[in-house]
Amino acid sequence: MNKPIAPPRMTGFAHSETMPGPLSPSSASSILAAVGDVTFILSPAGKILDIAVAQGELASHGFASWVGSDWVDTVTPESRGKVAEMLADAVKDGATPRWRQINHPAAGGDVPVRYMVMALDEGSRLVAVGRDMRGAAMMQQRLLQTQQSLERDYIRLRQAETRYRLLFEIASEPVLIIDAATRRIREANPAAHHMLDADDGALIGDQAQTIFDPRDRDAFVAYLGAVEAADDVAPVTLRLNNARGAADISARLFRQARTALLLVRITAEQDTVADHHRHDATLRDVVERMPDAFVLADADLNILTANAAFIEITQMPSIDRIKGARLGSWLGRPGIDLELIIGQLREHGSVRNVASILRGSAGTEEEIEVSAVVAPMGSTTCYGFTIRNVARRLRDAPALVRDAPRSVEQLTELVGRMSLKEIVRESTDLIERLCIEAALEYTSDNRASAAEILGLSRQSLYSKLHRHGLGNLVAGDQ
Template sequence: MADLVKGSLPAGVVSAFLAAVGDIALILSGDGMIVDITVGHGELASQEFADWVGTAWIDTVTIESRPKVAEMLADAAKPGAQKALRWRQVNHVTPGGDVPIRYLMLALGDDDHLIAIGRDLRGAAVMQQRLLQAQQAIERDYIRQRQSEIRYHMLFDSVSEPVLIVDAEDRRIREANPAAYRLLDASPGDLAGRALTEIVAPEHRDDLIAYLGAAEVTDDRAPLGLRMVNGRGDASLSARLFRQASKPLFIVRIETIPESNAVPQFDALLGSVIERMPDSFVLVDRELNVLTANSAFLEMTEVSSIDRVVGLQLGKWLGRPGIDLELIVGQLREHGAVRNVATIMRGAAGSKEEIEVSAVCAPMGDSECYGFTIRDVARRERGVPVSPGDVPRSVGQLTELVGRMSLKDIVRESTDLIERLCIEAALVYTSDNRASAAEILGVSRQSLYSKLHRHGLGNLVPAEI
């Protein structure tokens, strides 16, 4: 090829040739026959094109590209063709598949030979394919995002409870659902940009600001009771922090309280006192599902928040399984109250504490509920000194006898202890009704009277006879 080109190109053509050096060069005769081939690109295998020498250029391309080849050959033969250089893309047929190449056609001076300088477009095609895939992925993500936004707005607007989206930095309302506009008697769009404190009565605005500050650091804040602005009644407001595009926002839910069900001031005060009680308090329904509890109960059960106990069975923590709680509830339903019943409290982490329970039954609509006060007595009992001659009163005191008495004597003492404790518990549960106590313990009355005498708990002859 070098011999063919040497000395035959004018300076202008050589300059154009050097400026447009590509990946492949074809030397063509005037009628379009391939005279020589030079491959200058590593990805183009020269053996794929070696058989083209002596072949018509138009026969090496696909059917769709043949009109382009014919046009380039015709244009190159026209006078002044060097001034109207134009790149054209054709697809070559190779054993490895179609190869897209972009050609620039030049005439070789006064000779009737032509040179076609080509650039491999497969790399660009790969990049275009990747760009297309990226665009399609972006489009799919955009469609999914739009669908999510549509579902969000449908859900947000269909909720019957007033809901506000509030900026956590300036405490201003960003969005409100139709229920919130109805509650505040506002036209669509009027709430956006307003301060959240404007929707509550002036005397409760400081409480609302403090509540939002606490809601920024914890998610288990109890709802805040307050009065709405312009005499719209009492409401319960709860807020939870979330982030959108790295911006902190509050989702604020408002639950209106009908006037007939509004909590009087002294009831709120009573609830505050119960919450601060050192003794545990828990309220359950007739099925012993927890309705509410104070902080001392959460601490004793080793549970982090009230949400984790509401709805669960009280027996999960209180009493020995299958024994204590059933007897306590039986006495509650029969007598309406029990006092100072000794039992145990089991914590979520596996701890056990000895406690005393008092409980009362109260009406709740068409059913009833039970209120339990629970006092930890383990420390008090551990502080009572035990002498070897005294009868042990607890398992802890029994273990203190190790080293002072033989195992045989300790076992005998523990048997007597269990028997005495069970009899005492049965008498407490039955309000000292010995016939009922004997039935609960599964012994005859005469056997119970004998045990009462042996343990010094009563006379041999029953009082009720």
């Protein structure tokens, strides 16, 4: 805890021989009257014996009429305790006098006076020297009023800034604030980011000319120079970068915080805007009509939108029943396929033709192939999935496709389409069939000799021949 700071102790003069002799009553009275704005001579009990007022203004408040009154009766109620403490300290041995503020009631309001009380004639009389504090109070009042005025101005400034910031943000017209010295973009509203296909905040700090076609960048820099020199420069038509079409550019110079800035407005030509909207509409129509299912999901794999083919393959009644649902409710084996696909997407950005299954709402399962890509949308990440139903293609394939694979490559292609148990069974059948075919070829299709070479009974060999479809049961038996 901070200790209270003790008042400075009063010390006497260093050379007593320089002091004058006993002062006359008139000299002492003059000195005491000159020390403060008002001076009281008090009895030890606090009765006012005499008053000296240095300023006529204090006399107008009735100070001179208080002779014979108790000092405590001339102050406001909250100051009476201070008066009692000052009188007690003045007659106390070793006590150091200190200044205390006392308020006197008056018709125009309380009069603040700062007093210090000292004992005279070994405590037979007291002297209270007071200094008028109205000047300091008035100065404090002015300071408070100035501070309140500044706060009101600051609030108005913040409110105006909020209004203009809101107008800047919601404006449909692209607007840029460019540093006139460096030609760098200081601010850009959302409409400018949308028009230039940039993420929020991505344009800040870039050179302004980079948003235009390289062939028109020098013309844009020259136009900004003309705007700095004159106020009536007509707008100019320039081509935007990345084949976004032409746009009308108008600029205005202004200053803020001693910095020259340029406010640049970009108005795209109507043909360019119409083409952009028309292409967007065409793209949406193509995605909606494509035969393969398409679904767009957020970073948590919640469905944002999907086309008609996805609604059909999931056997759901409408798109409203799909939006917001988890993609894992239909796609892939739980805890396996989607986790692998998302891991590949995060590492490579895209995946192609991953074998999986799709579970319909009626409990059906279809074999599918999934391709996916990362689709950034502003500051968030989304995933686009195309899903192709391959069940009909697998069913319509020749029976040889479902026979035992003929090579290790064919076996590895089964990963993702079949479980490990099924793949092991397929590989066992492959080895068994290859061995039987080799034994028959070695014995010139003599079943008895082939069974002996393979270490099988003749009945076991016939059974395996029948299971693998390797001819009738008696041909080549002799």
